[in-house]
Amino acid sequence: MKVIVTGSYDESCAVVAGMIRDLVNEKPACKLGLATGGTPVPIYKKLIEMNKAGEVDFSQVHTVNLDEYCGIPGTHDQSYRYFMDTNLFNHINIDKANTYVAKGMGDFEANAAELESKVREGGAADLQLLGIGNNGHIAFNEASDHLISVAHIETLTESTINANARFFEKKEDVPTKAITMGMGDIMAAKCVVLVATGLAKVPAIKGLVMDDVITTQNPSTMLKMHENAVVVIDKELADAVGYKA
Ligand code: PGA
Numbered sequence: 001m002k003v004i005v006t007g008s009y010d011e012s013c014a015v016v017a018g019m020i021r022d023l024v025n026e027k028p029a030c031k032l033g034l035a036t037g038g039t040p041v042p043i044y045k046k047l048i049e050m051n052k053a054g055e056v057d058f059s060q061v062h063t064v065n066l067d068e069y070c071g072i073p074g075t076h077d078q079s080y081r082y083f084m085d086t087n088l089f090n091h092i093n094i095d096k097a098n099t100y101v102a103k104g105m106g107d108f109e110a111n112a113a114e115l116e117s118k119v120r121e122g123g124a125a126d127l128q129l130l131g132i133g134n135n136g137h138i139a140f141n142e143a144s145d146h147l148i149s150v151a152h153i154e155t156l157t158e159s160t161i162n163a164n165a166r167f168f169e170k171k172e173d174v175p176t177k178a179i180t181m182g183m184g185d186i187m188a189a190k191c192v193v194l195v196a197t198g199l200a201k202v203p204a205i206k207g208l209v210m211d212d213v214i215t216t217q218n219p220s221t222m223l224k225m226h227e228n229a230v231v232v233i234d235k236e237l238a239d240a241v242g243y244k245a
Contacts, residue, residue, distance in 0.1 A: 001229040003209050005238040005245045009197040010042065012232045016129070016195055017046035019230075021056040023127050023191075029060040033119075033128030033186075034088075035139075036065065036080045039195050040129060044088040051092040058094040064118045064125065066139035066186075068102040068111075069175035070153065078167055079104055102179040108153050112179045116151035119185045128189035132196050135159045136204040136218030140180035143217045149184030153177055163200070183222055192229040194220065199240055205233060206241045 006012045020043075023030055034040075050056045065080055074081030081101040089099055102115040119125075135143045140154045148154075155177055156164075165171040186192065196205055207218040209231060214221045223229040238245070 001224050001226055001231065003231045003233065003243065003245070005243065006232065006234050008236075009234045012195055012197065012234050013042040013046060016193055016232055017043050017050065019193060020047060020127065020129075021050050024056050024058065024061055027126060028057060029062070030126040031122055031124075032061060032063045033125035033181075033189055034063050034065050034084065035129045035131050036067075036083045037131040039131040039197065041087055043129070043195070047088065048091040058092045060098075061094055062098045062122065063094070063100065064115075064181075065099075065101040066128075066130070067178050067180040068104045070104055070108050070177040070179060071175050073105045074101065074103070076104075078173075102151075104175075104179070108177070108179060112151045112153055115179055115181065116185070119151065119181060119188070125189040127191045127193060128186055130186070130192060130194040130220075132194055132201060132204050132208070132220050133160055134163055134200045134204060136207055136220045138183075138186060138194070138220050138223075140178040141183055141186075141219045143219060145216060147216050147219055147222070148182045150182040151185060152180065152182055154180050183219060187222060187226055190228060192223060192226055193232065194223065194229070195232045197234055197237055199237070201237060202240050205231075205237060205243075209233070209243050210241060 068080045072079045100118045103111045130138050142157045161174045168174050208220045
């Protein structure tokens with residue numbers, strides 16, 4: 001695992017968008033693992049600009065998203081399908097048939113099994129983009145005494161529900177369960193890029209970059225075992241955790 005410290009969050013997003021652009025240019029039919037949440041939004045904005053400027057062509061790219069809430073349909077404005085469509089897919093030349101976000105309605109176990117099959121289809125993702133939860137979760141693999149390797153249903157922790165309440169009208173509207181890739185699914189990606197910003201992430205990032213300990217209580221720490229994982233943080237966050245490049 002490698003850590004990159006940038007001058008600002010905007011620079012972090014430019015660095016990561018540049019990594020994705022370069023990968024797609026090198027391998028036009030690559031497979032991308034994508035993430036939702038507040039953190040990647042500016043990365044997607046930059047990719048849209050690059051696509052419009054003719055710097056990158058998504059026409060052959062396949063994508064699989066990390067997770068989806070249980071109990072809301074893809075048309076719901078807080079579903080991750082809706083998020084991906086409105087923040088990225090609707091604005092680039094990707095074939096939507098080549099984009100996969102797990103279904104949030106119907107038989108959740110079957111939906112998790114379908115996500116697992118999409119993770120495996122065509123081989124490992126060339127690049128998996130990640131945010132990180134305040135509790136160190138990656139995708140919706142929550143801090144716990146155990147972690148699960150494959151796609152599954154996860155019960156969201158109070159910390160995650162509180163963090164995501166900002167996107168809903170009221171906290172009670174936040175779904176309490178989600179379908180998520182498992183830890184093995186994420187670790188199988190050829191390259192993993194985790195982006196974090198903001199002081200709420202200090203405890204999680206401290207556990208990730210300041211020592212060699214791996215703990216299920218901070219799932220992101222598993223990335224320490226990944227040879228090609230990159231953590232991109234800005235100077236403000238690096239200084240707050242005491243990380244020196
Ligand atoms: P955020 O979420 O980007 O909205 O902070 C990250 C996450 O929960 O993985």
